[in-house]
Amino acid sequence: MHFLIIGGGFVGTALACELLKQAPAGSSITLANSGGPLGKGLAYGTQSPLHLLNVPAARMSWTDEQPDDFVNWLAGQGNTCDGAAFVPRQRYGDYLAVRLREHIAARPDVHWQQLQNRIDSLTPEAGRWIAQCAHGPALTADRVLLALGNFAPACPHPSLQALPADRYVGDPWQPDALSGLPADAPVALIGTGLTMLDLLISLQAMGHHGPVLAISRRGLLPKPHRENELPPPQWQAPAGWLAAGSLRSQLREVRQAIGRAQANGQDWRDVWVALRPRTTALWHRLDERARAQFLRHLLPFWDVHRHRAAPQALAVLRAAQAQGRVQAAAGRLLGARVDADGLVALQWRARGGQDTQEFKAARVFNCTGPSTRLAEGRRGLFGHLLHDGRLRPCPLGLGLEVGAGYALADAEGREQPGLFYVGPMLRSQHWEATAVPELRAHAKAAARAALGC
Incomplete structure (x- = not known):
């Protein structure tokens, strides 16, 4: 039996570990990952030690069978911490990579292959799946498990797309997003959520001290976790709470x-x-x-x-606001153009207001968060599957549809044998499908389905 996992972030790593634990001797597992190191993905690929997990370490084990695994691993690395601590995200990526290597080493009777390649298409053939790689020969697999995450943020206003590349950053996670930005340059952040906090922290780390406008429709900022997020809950739901009603x-x-x-x-x-x-x-x-x-x-x-923020991350924002460097505003973006001085003139209207305001920025960052909309001219593997009728997008733009055993549904809603999906696009059916506690449960169930358990 040959298993092909496409995607090497948290979900791909969890799927691989589950398959390595349970796959019959003689099985073959290939993990294709076109991005960075295994286990990192977009979420944990940051190189900044200032980017923290938004969940306490005690809740971040890759498996619910060993809830203290991540905290114990940290202790073994000389990083003893309280389980309530919010640790750097890069440490979590390191942890996932180590656990995957351990599972690989524990199964010499299973052929393991890591493929640094992009899968461009999947085609069924005689009960199996043919995966066409961007480089090199195609792969043939009995079971394919898609572990791909979100798309880059959707552009919040069409005028931004007409700006020069050094003035508008559509994906704030691209490696050169802050490259060449003067320390005193005015900056506009479209979005006031967790991505905005991360970028603000990165700006501070590079010594940026220019004015910052962070704007979203409602101007809502993330709520903080408690300093200690692990005490037993003091509030208990009454019987029948939320059992019925609109x-x-x-x-x-x-x-x-x-x-x-x-x-x-x-x-x-x-x-x-x-x-x-x-x-x-x-x-x-x-x-x-x-x-x-x-x-x-x-x-x-x-x-x-x-989706609350680590208290330390929110403290950076509060300090910058107190210094008058950061303005968090509720408003609607009306347009953007490059002015005669070379800066981006950003027009916006405050929520509930009538007057048009303007902010001039050396660079505008899209911090609206990742997209899960499939039916928006997608390319790559998802675009190919959509074109071939092998995806059933959520009509509300929340992802895609799978069957009870995570088999990917086609355009007509029929489950496709041997083709599975696990990742944040399960929001369309389960809503809770973006955090580790839920994703590890989905990954475990999908791996068992792929194994026929």
């Missing part, structure tokens, strides 16, 4: 729970601890209309409460 009534229940918790001196985050294991079931109960309402009206508020 989206509006459930929102009312959550708000009332937070109000009662805070009135009793408890932490509102404990309400979210109780909400998290219920989220997927709540999402399943919503029809498409209710989901669209959630995305249109509630998503920004959900994101800042659910």
Whole structure:
């Protein structure tokens, strides 16, 4: 049996480890990764020690079978830390790479191949899958597991695409995003979430001290984790909490729970601890209309409460605001052009206001966060699968559809034998599919399905 994993970030690494644990002797596993080192991916490929995990170390084990694995690994590396600590993301990438190498070494009876190559297309043939590589011969596999993540951020305004390459950075994670930027240059960040925080930290690390405008529709900033995010929850959900009702009534229940918790001196985050294991079931109960309402009206508020920031990261923003260097604004982007002085004149209107304001920036960064929209002229492997009718995109732009065993659905909704997907595009069906605790569970279940367990 030949297994092909496409993607070498967290999900690809977790899938590989699960397959290596359970694959029959004589099996063959190939992991194709066109990006950087295995285990890193976009999330953990940063080289800055200032970019921290947004989850305490105690919750970041690659497997739920050994919940303290990451903390123990850190201790073995001489980095003893409290499980409540928010450690550099690059350390987590190192940890994943080590655990994968250990699993490979433990299975000499399984043929392992790491392929630094891009897979451009997948075609079924006689019960197997033919994977065409960008370079070199095609591969043939019995089972293909797609472990690809999000797309680059969608452009927030068409006028930005007309700007010169040194004035607009559509993907803030590209290696040269900050290259050549003067320390006193004015900068505009489109988006006020976690990506904005990361970029602000990178700017500070390079000695940048120019003015910064961070703008989004609502101007919401990420909420902080507690300094110690691991105490036992003090708030317990009452019987029947969120068991029924409309989206509006459930929102009312959550708000009332937070109000009662805070009135009793408890932490509102404990309400979210109780909400998290219920989220997927709540999402399943919503029809498409209710989901669209959630995305249109509630998503920004959900994101800042659910995807919280490490306290240290938020402190950088607060200090820069106190110094008057950073303005976080709620407003609508109206347009952008290069002015006579060579700077980008960014026009925007404050939320609820009528007047057009202008900010001149030496460089504009798209910090709106990754996209999961498939039906937007995609190229590469997803574009090929979409063209061939082998994907069923979510009508709300949240990803794609899979069957109960993670088999990828085609354009007609039929499961495709031997072709699986695990990654953040599962949001369309499960909603919770972006953080390690959920992704490791999805990876484990998908690996078992691919093995026929």
